[in-house]
Amino acid sequence: MAGSIKSIFAGGALLLLAACAGVPATTPLPPPSLDAVEADLARDIAALADDSFGGRFPGTEGERKTRAWLIEKYAAIGLEPAVPSGPDGAREWTQSFTVVRRRPSEQPGASSARATRGGRSVDLSMGLIGVDGAQDAPGFADLPLVGLDPDVEDLRPRSLANRGLVLPASDLMRLGGQMTAAEPRAMIITSADQATFDGVASFLKRGRWQLDSDEGSPAILLLSPEASKKLTGLIGDTAKRKPDSAGVIAYDTILQGSIAQEVERIETANVVGRLPGKVEGSGAVLMLAHWDHLGDECRPPEAADRICNGAVDNASGLAVMTEAVRLAARQGQLDRDLIVLATSSEELGLLGAQAFVADPPVPLPTIAAAFNLDTMAIAPRGAPISVIGWGRTPLDPGIGIVADQLGRTLANADWQNAFLRRQDGWAFLSRDVPTVLVSSALADKDAFDRFMQGEYHGPADEFSTGIELGGAAEDTVLHAALLRYFGSLSKYPGARMK
Ligand SMILES: [Zn+2]
Structure with missing residues (x-):
């Protein structure tokens, strides 16, 4: 039996959201300890936002280190490379592409x-x-x-x-x-x-x-x-x-x-892993997060700290993604394939996501559900969640069921729609791939506004032991459950885009 979801007041809009009736309920997950999840997230964010990664700008030593970190993590979770690399069926971890900037001389x-x-x-x-x-x-x-x-x-x-x-x-x-x-x-x-x-x-x-x-x-x-x-x-x-x-x-x-103009080209890559499902031909679920940030010259030369480390944006998304995939994978094989995508060049205009949809390693219509993770470490434990892309995909009832089982409340508000086109998910949603961004970060308007007016895209977005990981840990558990739900053919047979 599907439960109902409580309504809450958020961002000036009261939204009463009811889950679909008539969909069979899932067995509750054995709850992982939130403290342990927080500790794992802290370890990963500290690593990726370290000064030695130089703010993870495409084409730099920071990219090389980030890719190596991701590949090691993917392999430890049990993923295999997902990008076709030759006629013999060989596959590699990286999907390479070139970005170019032209400026007046x-x-x-x-x-x-x-x-x-x-x-x-x-x-x-x-x-x-x-x-x-x-x-x-x-x-x-x-x-x-x-x-x-x-x-x-x-x-x-x-x-x-x-x-x-x-x-x-x-x-x-x-x-x-x-x-x-x-x-x-x-x-x-x-x-x-x-x-x-x-x-x-x-x-x-x-x-x-x-x-x-x-x-x-x-x-x-x-x-x-x-x-x-x-x-x-x-x-x-x-x-x-x-x-x-x-x-x-x-x-x-x-x-x-x-x-006369100045032209700059950068070679960079998405990192793509795959966990094969049990049922061949049943499509895939996709989880993505951008790995890139603004680099080590994001402030003028005279500034004391010039590195934009991007701890929240988006080391936190990578940490939540790899941890959620790990938690989902250890509960056994999904029916559908699971594709895990760390995109490059999001900060340059969603370019890695565009490169992926322009040349996808799996046909886009076979992706049953996609979840983007961006700027996750904002809200404390107990925060509600919001869904960027709500009302635009057939995923809403399933998200409602999973959220309800985990005691999460939904708090969607109109102001959040301003971010729809400002996140990688848009590159997929605009190609009719059912894609959402589910997060506590945008559901806590005060904390989110504080971040946007403070650390956002600046040197202060760095790791410290005081970083708020409560909401991100709960969102990690939620995303593991979402992967289990949408990876299951009996729970989610699939549906066409509206
Ligand atoms: Zn950003």
Whole structure:
């Protein structure tokens, strides 16, 4: 018989959550000692957040040490390598990929651009800053410039392909994701004043990491206020020109130019293990946590402590993952395969998770349930749990049953949804893999807010004996039970995504 789950007040939202009736109850797990689990988590977090791991930035000695730590742990739990490494069925622990960041060159005057209309031409190079998400050494010859009808509300996919869109900086965010889908070859951003130019420039200078295998984003050329005036003067009165049916206005102007940028590439890897299930062809359950953090230069050179050790974010997720898998595995083989994934480059934009879903070692539709673990060591013992991704997968009733058996209460709140797209689980959920993040961390709003405003992404997120592991230990036991439940064909036969 399924029990009901108590309602609790959290984050200003009262959510009454009832578990499904009619699903057979499971035998309660012999409860592992929470003190022992806490001690194991503390040992693992202390190891991974040690200064010798250098803040676990991809491509560094810290990555080498983290991978070695994970592989040793995986092997001790009894996992086997999960990544196909050749035609002979051989498998390895690591799934390698390359990430790339392109940033505008710091050298003034290194980029150049010239616009021509009819017999006239203007030089736009002064103060120009550029970056190209698609190529390392981009250049433009006779790129036709266009504008958008100010009234346009919908951009047709590919309607800007092979053209350069001239756009005021104030309009940058207006059409959101539609701009990417319209696939302009370049965006020429004009700035009305120096403050606007500086604002966009500092954003571009940070650069953006992406998978090297991605097609990339358009080139962006940011024009100084002076150059902006020259270009709009050359194009002339745009109000007199008729847009085409897609809302695109041809400017009868072409652009020549080249962009100087700094390109950085890093080779890195996910670490993937597997515990084969009893029933071949019954799919898999997946548990994941990101291993990477911000490295040993996350503060300016003059700072006293420059290492962002990432004890909570996300040594705690790795510790909970390996401990939960160990506890689940020692109770016997699951029906389904269990895939254990430590992702790289989450902090650079969920890139390891994207690399996994782009080339998964098991077909994504065979993954019956996936659990992400991120930033776990926040709440004390007795805290409720929340589920990021609640209402989006067929996993909710089963999670309710398992939580109820362990005496955990559910406390979902609207504010937590802001994190849905900010965690690795999103790369899977957006590909229709039923994925959730179950954690006490986001259910204790006060403790979570304190962390986000304090240690988060800073040198103070390091291991100390005072680190709060009460909620994380209970979440470890819960995740071991979730793996048992969703790994069982009789308890969870599987269901389609909604
Ligand atoms: Zn982070």
